[in-house]
Amino acid sequence: MFYREAGDFKTTYTEDSQTFPIKFDRYRYYAVLLFAFAVVPFIINDYWVNAVFLPFLIYAIAAIGLNILVGYCGQVSLGTGGFMAVGAYAVYKLMTTFPEVSIFLHVILAGGITAGVGVLFGLPSLRIKGFYLAVATLAAQFFLVWLFNRVPWFYNYSASGQISAPERTVFGVPVTGAETAPWAAYLFCLVFLTASAFIARNLTRGMAGRKWMAIRDMDIAAEIIGVNPLKAKLSAFAVSSFFVGISGALFFAIYLGAVEVGEAFGINKSFLVLFMVIIGGLGSIFGSFAGAAFLVLLPVLLKNTLVGGLGWPTDLAAHLEFIIVGAMIIIFLIAEPHGLAQLWRVAKEKLRLWPFPH
Amino acid sequence: MPEQLIFGMEVFLNGLMAGVLYALVALGFVLIFKASGIFNYAQGVMALFAALTLVGIMEGQVPFSHLINAVFGTEVHHFGWHVPALAAIFLTMVVMILMAWIVNKLIFRHLVNQEPIILFMATIGLAYFLEGFGDMMWGSDIKKLDVGLPQGINGWIDEKTFNIFDYGFFIDNLDIVATVVAALLVVALVIFAQYSKQGRAMRAVADDHQAALSVGISLSFIWVMVWSLAGFVALVAGIVWGTKSGVQFSLSLIALKALPVLMLGGFTSIPGAIVGGLIIGVGEKVFEFAIGAPYLGGATEIWFAYVLALVFLVFRPQGLFGEKIIERV
Numbered sequence: 238m239f240y241r242e243a244g245d246f247k248t249t250y251t252e253d254s255q256t257f258p259i260k261f262d263r264y265r266y267y268a269v270l271l272f273a274f275a276v277v278p279f280i281i282n283d284y285w286v287n288a289v290f291l292p293f294l295i296y297a298i299a300a301i302g303l304n305i306l307v308g309y310c311g312q313v314s315l316g317t318g319g320f321m322a323v324g325a326y327a328v329y330k331l332m333t334t335f336p337e338v339s340i341f342l343h344v345i346l347a348g349g350i351t352a353g354v355g356v357l358f359g360l361p362s363l364r365i366k367g368f369y370l371a372v373a374t375l376a377a378q379f380f381l382v383w384l385f386n387r388v389p390w391f392y393n394y395s396a397s398g399q400i401s402a403p404e405r406t407v408f409g410v411p412v413t414g415a416e417t418a419p420w421a422a423y424l425f426c427l428v429f430l431t432a433s434a435f436i437a438r439n440l441t442r443g444m445a446g447r448k449w450m451a452i453r454d455m456d457i458a459a460e461i462i463g464v465n466p467l468k469a470k471l472s473a474f475a476v477s478s479f480f481v482g483i484s485g486a487l488f489f490a491i492y493l494g495a496v497e498v499g500e501a502f503g504i505n506k507s508f509l510v511l512f513m514v515i516i517g518g519l520g521s522i523f524g525s526f527a528g529a530a531f532l533v534l535l536p537v538l539l540k541n542t543l544v545g546g547l548g549w550p551t552d553l554a555a556h557l558e559f560i561i562v563g564a565m566i567i568i569f570l571i572a573e574p575h576g577l578a579q580l581w582r583v584a585k586e587k588l589r590l591w592p593f594p595h
Numbered sequence: 596m597p598e599q600l601i602f603g604m605e606v607f608l609n610g611l612m613a614g615v616l617y618a619l620v621a622l623g624f625v626l627i628f629k630a631s632g633i634f635n636y637a638q639g640v641m642a643l644f645a646a647l648t649l650v651g652i653m654e655g656q657v658p659f660s661h662l663i664n665a666v667f668g669t670e671v672h673h674f675g676w677h678v679p680a681l682a683a684i685f686l687t688m689v690v691m692i693l694m695a696w697i698v699n700k701l702i703f704r705h706l707v708n709q710e711p712i713i714l715f716m717a718t719i720g721l722a723y724f725l726e727g728f729g730d731m732m733w734g735s736d737i738k739k740l741d742v743g744l745p746q747g748i749n750g751w752i753d754e755k756t757f758n759i760f761d762y763g764f765f766i767d768n769l770d771i772v773a774t775v776v777a778a779l780l781v782v783a784l785v786i787f788a789q790y791s792k793q794g795r796a797m798r799a800v801a802d803d804h805q806a807a808l809s810v811g812i813s814l815s816f817i818w819v820m821v822w823s824l825a826g827f828v829a830l831v832a833g834i835v836w837g838t839k840s841g842v843q844f845s846l847s848l849i850a851l852k853a854l855p856v857l858m859l860g861g862f863t864s865i866p867g868a869i870v871g872g873l874i875i876g877v878g879e880k881v882f883e884f885a886i887g888a889p890y891l892g893g894a895t896e897i898w899f900a901y902v903l904a905l906v907f908l909v910f911r912p913q914g915l916f917g918e919k920i921i922e923r924v
Binding site for chain 2: 313361364365366367368369372373375376378382383387388457508511515548549550552553557558559560561562563564565566567570571574
């Protein structure tokens with residue numbers, strides 16, 4: 238019907254290689270952006286922001302980051318939780334040391350610091366591959382969490398060992414601390430997510446992304462055709478950790494407000510983000526969004542139907558959540574190893590021909 | 596002899612014992628990896644599941660009682676009988692074999708010829724599933740497991756070392772039993788793999804799937820067998836760990852500790868799993884004793900194994916006993 242490229246003539250290369258080549262897609266993208274920026278902030282309340290929107294936005298950034306590393310560059314990492322912790326503690330130290338600087342800059346700087354740490358832990362990837370690398374990144378996960386637990390400098394010698402975000406404002410509106418309005422927190426995260434997705438999309442379809450994909454498909458062959466594996470792998474680690482660091486910073490400063498490192502950034506977080514990437518689709522930016530949305534919404538939905546609707550105890554719902562998430566992962570891997578993004582692609586292909594497929 | 600050195604020796608011995616337990620879990624990994632190329636992340640959860648099932652059967656718990664009570668509003672918890680340990684172990688083994696069959700039938704049959712990393716992810720999914728399933732079936736509270744293994748300080752060693760050093764070493768009886776069991780298990784596995792018909796078939800499958808198929812070996816049977824074997828190893832590990840620290844969620848985390856053990860030893864080598872386990876066990880205990888606790892604020896055991904494996908791999912990517920990795924374009 239309306240979903241097709243007929244009549245949509247491209248006359249320049251720029252037009253031809255744009256992200257959304259089909260007019261309908263393009264307009265839908267603008268509509269979603271407009272809706273997210275101009276409509277949602279006015280209608281959301283505290284519950285929706287804290288239960289659905291903030292986790293979704295923040296995990297989507299983390300999933301984009303991890304997708305660059307795992308989906309585009311093929312380096313499996315189980316250290317996401319640790320890198321998120323780096324972002325959180327970096328933003329905490331920056332916020333408390335330079336209170337007069339905008340938190341906006343702090344979050345970006347925290348991403349930068351995490352990128353540095355990511356490169357450091359990415360160095361072994363030049364020698365180790367596959368599973369071995371996945372296990373090696375566990376070293377990052379456990380070491381970093383231990384470090385933030387044990388060195389008092391990181392949590393400013395606070396008695397509880399926790400870090401808690403002081404109040405900071407953007408244009409006079411508080412975005413961290415107890416006084417934050419739901420819409421302010423939402424918009425702050427949304428800006429970062431939009432920027433992250435934009436940057437990630439354009440990096441992955443440019444030279445950098447092609448190098449990463451060459452490394453992913455076969456690193457020796459990539460090296461032979463002139464891709465420098467050192468630069469490609471480390472840049473993937475840096476970019477990925479940058480996004481993961483930003484998401485960690487937001488997770489701490491905006492979403493939770495106060496954090497105990499082992500609890501908030503443990504190994505489970507690493508797996509959660511990895512699952513988002515797998516279920517969403519490896520090597521797809523849209524997949525990162527879909528995966529994050531899926532795994533954020535699933536527990537909320539289960540909790541509401543089982544605990545709220547049927548009156549089951551919460552621990553039973555939690556067990557069921559484990560079972561369902563596990564089963565979903567297996568089913569996805571069997572039925573569609575490329576995740577939700579592939580389902581979406583197939584659906585679009587079908588829609589383009591609908592209702593006359595022949 | 597200086598006191599520090601004697602303490603160090605005790606720490607070393609305890610490290611060896613802990614290493615044996617890591618090796619027990621790692622063994623299950625190696626078995627499955629060798630035969631089917633699947634890196635089974637769920638091995639630790641299998642140990643947890645086996646231990647949970649064992650306790651549940653011994654105590655005569657009603658499976659899914661929590662769920663049944665929530666849905667039907669009933670109040671059932673126990674059948675009211677107690678099953679003797681040996682019979683319960685046998686029944687648990689039956690459950691593990693059943694699980695092996697289901698896992699192969701429902702999951703890995705459909706994933707033949709997929710990339711290793713996809714298979715790995717599938718086992719993570721399986722781990723999540725089993726974790727939730729085990730908790731739902733038997734409840735998530737910490738359970739005591741007692742199948743009659745001896746526990747507590749070994750008096751004989753305590754006495755002997757006290758006579759020599761004026762300081763009695765603390766060695767747990769359970770650790771000694773675990774060491775003996777692990778040694779027996781390894782010997783049995785090696786004999787099975789080398790001399791029995793099924794063991795030969797298993798090695799053939801490990802070598803080359805297609806060639807094994809062409810001489811008439813049933814892949815699906817071998818895989819079910821290997822998963823059952825891994826289930827058996829998991830059961831043994833679950834019994835030992837469960838007796839030591841209670842059957843609880845953290846049991847599944849030892850799977851994570853087994854990963855660096857495997858990396859050190861090499862994924863394909865049974866002796867490697869043992870040696871790697873001992874190195875990690877001794878290494879982390881001695882490091883904690885000598886450097887971690889005095890200088891770094893303690894609890895270095897959490898990350899030491901991983902960092903050690905990481906540093907080691909940079910110099911020898913295939914591990915100590917692994918087959919040399921050859922890559923072709």
